[in-house]
Amino acid sequence: MIKGYEVVVGLEVHAELNTKTKIYCNCRNSFGLEVNTQVCPICLGMPGTLPTLNEKVVEYAIKMGHALNCSINRICKQDRKNYFYPDLPKSYQISQADIPLCQNGYLDVIMDGGEVKRIGIERIHIEEDAGKLLHSDKFDGSLVDFNRCGVPLIEIVSKPDMRGSDEAKAYLETVRSILKYIDISDCKMQEGSIRCDVNVSVHKPGTPFGTRCEMKNVNSFSAAVRGIDYEANRQIEILEAGGVVTQETRRWDDQKGVSVSMRTKEDAQDYRYFPEPDLLTIVVPEEKVRELKETLPELPNAKIVRYVESFGLSHYDAAMIVDVVEKSAFFESCIDAGCRSPKLLANWVLGEISKFMNEGTAIEDTCLTPESMAELVNYIADGKISTAAGKTVFDIIVREKADIKAIIEEKGLAQVSDESALEAIADEVLAANEKSVADYLGGKTNALGYLVGQCMKASKGKANPGAMKEIILKKLAERG
Amino acid sequence: MKKLCEYNAYELSEMLSERKISSVELTKSVLERKEEIDGKINAYLFTDGEASIKMAEEADRLIASSEAKSRLAGIPVGIKDNISTKGIATTCASKMLENYVPVFNATVMDRLSRAGCVISGKLNMDEFAMGSSTENSYFVTTKNPFDLTCVPGGSSGGSAAAVSSCEAVVALGSDTGGSIRQPASLCGVVGLKPTYGSVSRYGLVAFASSLDQIGPFGRCVKDVALLQDEIQGHDPMDATSANRTYSSLYDGLSDDVDGLKIGVPKEYFGKGVKPEVAEAVMNSVRELEKRGAKAVAVSLPSTGYALSAYYIIACAEASSNLARFDGVKYGYRAKDCDGLIDMYEKTRSEGFGREVKRRIMLGTFVLSSGYFDAYYKKAKLLQKRIRQEFTDAFKSVDVIVTPTSPSEAFKIGDRISDPLAMYAADICTVTVNIAGLPAVSVPCGYSAAGLPYGMQIIGRKFDEQTILNLAYAHENAFGGFRRPKL
Numbered sequence: 001m002i003k004g005y006e007v008v009v010g011l012e013v014h015a016e017l018n019t020k021t022k023i024y025c026n027c028r029n030s031f032g033l034e035v036n037t038q039v040c041p042i043c044l045g046m047p048g049t050l051p052t053l054n055e056k057v058v059e060y061a062i063k064m065g066h067a068l069n070c071s072i073n074r075i076c077k078q079d080r081k082n083y084f085y086p087d088l089p090k091s092y093q094i095s096q097a098d099i100p101l102c103q104n105g106y107l108d109v110i111m112d113g114g115e116v117k118r119i120g121i122e123r124i125h126i127e128e129d130a131g132k133l134l135h136s137d138k139f140d141g142s143l144v145d146f147n148r149c150g151v152p153l154i155e156i157v158s159k160p161d162m163r164g165s166d167e168a169k170a171y172l173e174t175v176r177s178i179l180k181y182i183d184i185s186d187c188k189m190q191e192g193s194i195r196c197d198v199n200v201s202v203h204k205p206g207t208p209f210g211t212r213c214e215m216k217n218v219n220s221f222s223a224a225v226r227g228i229d230y231e232a233n234r235q236i237e238i239l240e241a242g243g244v245v246t247q248e249t250r251r252w253d254d255q256k257g258v259s260v261s262m263r264t265k266e267d268a269q270d271y272r273y274f275p276e277p278d279l280l281t282i283v284v285p286e287e288k289v290r291e292l293k294e295t296l297p298e299l300p301n302a303k304i305v306r307y308v309e310s311f312g313l314s315h316y317d318a319a320m321i322v323d324v325v326e327k328s329a330f331f332e333s334c335i336d337a338g339c340r341s342p343k344l345l346a347n348w349v350l351g352e353i354s355k356f357m358n359e360g361t362a363i364e365d366t367c368l369t370p371e372s373m374a375e376l377v378n379y380i381a382d383g384k385i386s387t388a389a390g391k392t393v394f395d396i397i398v399r400e401k402a403d404i405k406a407i408i409e410e411k412g413l414a415q416v417s418d419e420s421a422l423e424a425i426a427d428e429v430l431a432a433n434e435k436s437v438a439d440y441l442g443g444k445t446n447a448l449g450y451l452v453g454q455c456m457k458a459s460k461g462k463a464n465p466g467a468m469k470e471i472i473l474k475k476l477a478e479r480g
Numbered sequence: 481m482k483k484l485c486e487y488n489a490y491e492l493s494e495m496l497s498e499r500k501i502s503s504v505e506l507t508k509s510v511l512e513r514k515e516e517i518d519g520k521i522n523a524y525l526f527t528d529g530e531a532s533i534k535m536a537e538e539a540d541r542l543i544a545s546s547e548a549k550s551r552l553a554g555i556p557v558g559i560k561d562n563i564s565t566k567g568i569a570t571t572c573a574s575k576m577l578e579n580y581v582p583v584f585n586a587t588v589m590d591r592l593s594r595a596g597c598v599i600s601g602k603l604n605m606d607e608f609a610m611g612s613s614t615e616n617s618y619f620v621t622t623k624n625p626f627d628l629t630c631v632p633g634g635s636s637g638g639s640a641a642a643v644s645s646c647e648a649v650v651a652l653g654s655d656t657g658g659s660i661r662q663p664a665s666l667c668g669v670v671g672l673k674p675t676y677g678s679v680s681r682y683g684l685v686a687f688a689s690s691l692d693q694i695g696p697f698g699r700c701v702k703d704v705a706l707l708q709d710e711i712q713g714h715d716p717m718d719a720t721s722a723n724r725t726y727s728s729l730y731d732g733l734s735d736d737v738d739g740l741k742i743g744v745p746k747e748y749f750g751k752g753v754k755p756e757v758a759e760a761v762m763n764s765v766r767e768l769e770k771r772g773a774k775a776v777a778v779s780l781p782s783t784g785y786a787l788s789a790y791y792i793i794a795c796a797e798a799s800s801n802l803a804r805f806d807g808v809k810y811g812y813r814a815k816d817c818d819g820l821i822d823m824y825e826k827t828r829s830e831g832f833g834r835e836v837k838r839r840i841m842l843g844t845f846v847l848s849s850g851y852f853d854a855y856y857k858k859a860k861l862l863q864k865r866i867r868q869e870f871t872d873a874f875k876s877v878d879v880i881v882t883p884t885s886p887s888e889a890f891k892i893g894d895r896i897s898d899p900l901a902m903y904a905a906d907i908c909t910v911t912v913n914i915a916g917l918p919a920v921s922v923p924c925g926y927s928a929a930g931l932p933y934g935m936q937i938i939g940r941k942f943d944e945q946t947i948l949n950l951a952y953a954h955e956n957a958f959g960g961f962r963r964p965k966l
């Protein structure tokens with residue numbers, strides 16, 4: 001709520017699907033290859049060529065439909081959206097107009113505080129991507145790379161159910177996470193494999209929705225947040241000054257942090273949609289629709305709830321692990337391998353493991369296995385080695401296949417929990433630090449930490465810090 | 481002595497397999513005929529004698545090694561210039577594609593090449609198959625071999641004229657609203673528009689995707705059956721191609737029409753159709769009745785709306801199909817342009833001819849927001865009704881017979897400035913495309929001036945056999961193709 005106005009947001013997310021081949025031809029669907037090498041007469045729209053539908057695209061889109069609780073239109077069609085642009089070789093895009101493959105769904109988004117917000121899903125439809133314009137100083141004019149032409153896309157259109165940029169961000173992150181969990185998109189923002197258009201309007205609660213503006217060219221989730229905030233403020237300023245918001249399409253300039261008008265409703269493009277005569281009606285058998293629903297994996301929201309409820313993780317930690325498919329998969333493998341402390345394990349996954357993953361190393365590229373990780377965590381959980389000793393072991397088992405028990409013995413990392421040994425150390429330290437003992441007994445409780453630290457030092461780090469502290473406390477109490 | 485190019489394909493096929501002639505001799509004969517006569521006819525846009533002879537040599541080797549599996553091995557085929565031929569110009573008779581050489585073959589071309597056919601050349605047409613006279617060709621107007629001052633019909637006028645004047649043994653054309661049958665009728669040859677989906681459209685430069693169909697021309701029914709056998713069949717590259725088994729029409733040919741029920745729809749014999757044409761067709765029907773067929777009156781009441789529905793659907797699809805010719809990737813690009821929009825506008829204004837631009841504008845209009853429901857949607861509803869009327873009619877008859885063209889060939893220049901009069905030439909043929917049915921046109925008489933009339937035989941979906949059988953019976957009873965005096 002800004003100045004008494006509620007911000008209303010609707011989002012259109014375009015996600016490139018990670019099918020092996022393009023949507024209407026057999027060209028490879030992959031990013032970053034030499035320009036105009038992944039092309040054929042069909043995706044170049046050469047005269048006389050015809051599209052044939054890649055059925056995987058329909059399956060992938062239905063999976064997303066199920067994940068977003070949509071009803072599936074088993075019988076639907078494809079339509080032509082006509083407009084001229086050099087990156088669109090046929091001068092029309094094959095898309096879906098009045099009958100999308102999926103519609104009327106919803107997505108529950110868990111906000112940072114843990115509360116759940118339900119966002120309506122208007123529709124999901126399939127379409128083809130266009131090429132890309134390139135500009136070079138060496139060339140007077142523009143060049144076109146057609147590699148991306150015909151890459152399959154789904155467009156996910158939400159209802160205007162978000163109230164502000166934080167909900168929009170949470171929605172986008174959840175959508176991305178689902179796309180990755182059902183493994184239908186690579187979701188690489190920097191490669192443009194997921195993009196969005198943002199619809200924003202503002203109104204005073206209790207009054208009808210305001211006039212909306214659509215913002216194009218929003219290339220990252222953080223840009224979406226900035227764009228929504230900017231646009232909401234712009235509209236509120238107009239209204240506060242007694243003006244009227246005009247319905248228009250605007251372009252978000254993330255570098256300048258402003259939106260700029262592209263076209264108003266009056267000169268909106270007429271895409272002259274009509275049914276694509278080169279393709280047949282899509283008919284998906286009922287069994288197929290059901291089968292796709294059954295093969296859906298556990299979705300991220302359900303995972304977060306399960307991690308909190310079954311493993312006792314904090315919502316924050318659970319969300320952090322679930323956010324990355326590989327982390328979550330490894331976490332669960334370690335549990336399956338017999339790890340007895342999910343909470344300690346979570347610390348390792350979000351600490352040391354995330355550290356090397358952020359540097360670009362995948363878990364599979366290391367020698368770490370769910371079994372070795374589970375074993376290591378169990379050693380720590382049982383108090384057999386300290387966390388610091390655990391780090392030493394971890395650094396070794398990441399690099400090489402090694403027996404953890406052997407490392408602990410060889411390096412003398414075993415933690416001392418034996419009471420008599422710990423008592424001997426305590427006596428020695430207390431005797432050598434009479435001043436601190438006096439301080440503690442005089443009420444300076446932070447002297448305790450110093451004393452425990454001295455004991456750890458004396459044990460060369462091998463003492464079990466918890467047990468050590470207990471013994472010191474007991475001995476101090478005896479003196480007091 | 482009869483020249484090789486004057487024989488029918490089925491006769492030549494036997495002569496080739498018995499090694500009485502070679503494909504090289506035959507191909508040379510066709511090319512010589514082209515040299516001799518095409519200056520008058522203008523059927524061909526492009527020939528490459530050397531390349532054709534090479535293909536003929538290859539065919540002769542194939543035949544000699546007994547590896548030839550097709551009856552058409554070694555037979556030269558003329559190709560309408562909107563069918564994509566790898567490495568050979570495919571202009572669609574448009575300035576827009578004057579210098580366009582495809583990098584891929586249409587599926588029908590791959591099939592003909594596998595069969596060992598020889599390409600005799602690329603044939604003239606109305607620009608992008610839009611027209612009924614070839615006068616819309618950017619390059620040249622083809623002349624009717626029966627009267628050089630008359631049109632050969634269109635849009636496949638080059639194909640019809642080449643076959644009629646023996647410049648081609650057989651030829652391929654395409655038919656969106658009558659573009660095979662009407663020129664076949666005007667040039668006195670046989671032309672088949674197959675069932676939608678029976679011949680792959682892959683590589684046919686699209687005019688109206690839901691109506692276009694490639695089909696054969698020949699001087700006799702047998703030749704048309706032979707060529708159709710070669711090009712029909714399922715193609716995974718064309719989603720609208722029908723996945724079913726296709727049997728040989730040539731092997732199935734029979735002139736026994738005893739008991740066959742011929743539907744005669746009154747709507748095709750009244751207003752707009754010349755009485756002489758109607759009479760010629762009825763004559764043929766009576767002739768067929770003598771052979772045991774039965775004529776039955778049927779009604780197709782929505783016929784009067786078909787032409788409007790056809791031009792709405794065809795133009796709508798064309799406006800989108802032809803949008804790719806924008807000067808960006810291939811073909812014509814205007815010079816001295818001021819930015820992208822100016823380049824689009826100039827390229828398309830200069831690259832397309834009047835009729836093509838007229839249809840793009842019509843199609844753009846009927847699809848535009850606010851008009852879509854009033855035009856396109858209504859036309860699609862009418863299409864449904866016309867289909868239903870045919871289905872109903874075929875419950876009581878086996879074939880339906882009508883005139884192909886409402887008149888014999890008209891004079892060059894007579895209708896070119898009156899688009900509605902030109903569109904009326906399609907009045908008897910468009911319903912067949914709208915309903916997706918097969919139909920064949922056969923010569924059925926001549927005007928006082930010696931210009932051919934054509935009879936159209938329409939069949940049930942995928943029932944090419946029955947209409948060809950009736951055409952064959954008619955040919956045997958009536959005499960069929962007569963050579964024009966040139």
